[in-house]
Amino acid sequence: MEMAKMTVMEFPNIPKYFHVESSKRCIKTLRQDMAEEIFKGSDSRDMFCSFCGNGDLLHPVIAALWMRQKDTV
Template sequence: MRRNRLGKEDWVSIKWQPGKITHTFQKDATSCGAFVMQMAKMTVKEFPKIPKTFHIKSSQQCLHLRRDMAEEILRGSVSKDDFCSFCGIEDLPTTAVHAVWIQCETCGRWFHTQCLGMTAARIPKENTP
């Protein structure tokens, strides 16, 4: 079993110890996701150290916290326009000789013609990039 990778100790060599991290508690029944996400974010930011405490804003402020997390996630995401909405692949399929991109007039999403089972003869010219 490998014990060293790229000059850093691999997880298999670590002697795990139980521990306790003190933290604030949610005071409502709907903020658990926001609390868990904040704890995960704080843990990743502190890595490789293990945080001693987590102080998360009160449940009343979770609306702002959720909005901020959603914005951060969306900023780090890639545009859905770069991928086929059917198969999720960015590039045209290499197996298709006449595969092209086509855009849905209703929703505006892009698809590979091969994924939709379309041939070049059935594609209107104005829908292709």
């Protein structure tokens, strides 16, 4: 993932060499940073139907049932 990130950051140039620190501590930090970036870019799960994953709950009856189901959990 880090190599892909470096490639994107250098685009349109393609790096000839990659250096990724591979100590356990650095890898742990890279993983934590990656998880944080993913979470920051994600939508709230409350924005989507818990059954089908659809984010387009336009029908008021479906939306009301979904909210009711969510409140009972």
